[in-house]
Amino acid sequence: MKAKFNKQRQTIKSFFTLLVLFLSFFSHAQLKGGHILGAMGLQSGTQTPENTLSVYVPGYFYAASSLRNADGDKSVANPDLNMFITGVGATYVSDFKILGANYGATILLAFASNRIQGNTIDSKSPFALTDTYIVPIQLGWHHKRADFVFSYQVYLPTGKFDLGASDNSGLGMFMNELSAGTTLFFNDKKTFHFSALASYEMNGRKKDTDIKTGDLLSIEGGLGKTFYAMNTEKTAPKGVLNAGLIYYLQYKVTNDQIPVPVFGNIQTTKDRVGGIGAELNYYHIKSSTSAGFRWIAEVEAVNRFQGNTFFLTLAHVFSLKKK
Numbered sequence: 001m002k003a004k005f006n007k008q009r010q011t012i013k014s015f016f017t018l019l020v021l022f023l024s025f026f027s028h029a030q031l032k033g034g035h036i037l038g039a040m041g042l043q044s045g046t047q048t049p050e051n052t053l054s055v056y057v058p059g060y061f062y063a064a065s066s067l068r069n070a071d072g073d074k075s076v077a078n079p080d081l082n083m084f085i086t087g088v089g090a091t092y093v094s095d096f097k098i099l100g101a102n103y104g105a106t107i108l109l110a111f112a113s114n115r116i117q118g119n120t121i122d123s124k125s126p127f128a129l130t131d132t133y134i135v136p137i138q139l140g141w142h143h144k145r146a147d148f149v150f151s152y153q154v155y156l157p158t159g160k161f162d163l164g165a166s167d168n169s170g171l172g173m174f175m176n177e178l179s180a181g182t183t184l185f186f187n188d189k190k191t192f193h194f195s196a197l198a199s200y201e202m203n204g205r206k207k208d209t210d211i212k213t214g215d216l217l218s219i220e221g222g223l224g225k226t227f228y229a230m231n232t233e234k235t236a237p238k239g240v241l242n243a244g245l246i247y248y249l250q251y252k253v254t255n256d257q258i259p260v261p262v263f264g265n266i267q268t269t270k271d272r273v274g275g276i277g278a279e280l281n282y283y284h285i286k287s288s289t290s291a292g293f294r295w296i297a298e299v300e301a302v303n304r305f306q307g308n309t310f311f312l313t314l315a316h317v318f319s320l321k322k323k
Helices: 002-028
Strands: 052-068 074-077 082-098 101-113 132-142 146-156 175-185 192-203 216-230 237-252 257-260 264-267 272-284 289-302 305-319
Touching: 052 289, 082 132, 101 146, 237 289, 272 305
Parallel strands: none
Antiparallel strands: 052 074, 052 082, 052 305, 082 101, 101 132, 132 146, 146 175, 175 192, 192 216, 216 237, 237 272, 257 264, 272 289, 289 305
């Protein structure tokens, strides 16, 4: 009888030990949103010129150097995890005015490998179509000492997603986002500037589940200087060079919601990360082409990966002005 009682007590003790470990794991698990940090930098609060169509090819590379816990300490050092995204996109800005602002729109058809879904290190997805990024509404204002921009964007779940799969290329959810920002100019020639763009991402439930990623607040921008490369006669510029320091911040505003059978709905702790780096971009006036490079080193990560972000963008600008 005593042996049977001890066996039952040991079973109950093991159950509660597993329960504590289970709840501890899920309370520190994190789910990623669709906002790609590093896509914005210098003059992030400025819309491209009116009557233009910009076709661009982005190249995003993220190398995780560590996984940080709720105290910001390393829980996994040197994880073998890199993420790559590229594709083709287009941005159109018209001379049509809404509330005094130019109307614009953007679309990006993207492909990704090793799309990071959360803070798990076993994401090894092949290069495949990922979620599609669309900006149906973008408004841009231009003033003497400041530019302003407001936009609504949506991420469509066009990438592969199956719950629990390690080869997902998409996040399996609709994502809505609102953004607003400004670029401040400190001189009349607009060659010295500071920018900030705030984006609030609201996430839907993941495909065929009740799992919901928490809302995200992202802030991106930079402090930079514009230089003009003159032609040999020094009568007109042949190119425009922008260089400076850039930054980003991202905070999980609401908890992730992960329903677990028997235990109910688990709400995880929130994550955050910061980053600081540099940007260099050049626009060649005659060919109407540009190339830009950004590098950001992440700092102060909590409950998420910390690493380095690299962003390369090539673009060609088509003028739509009537001759």
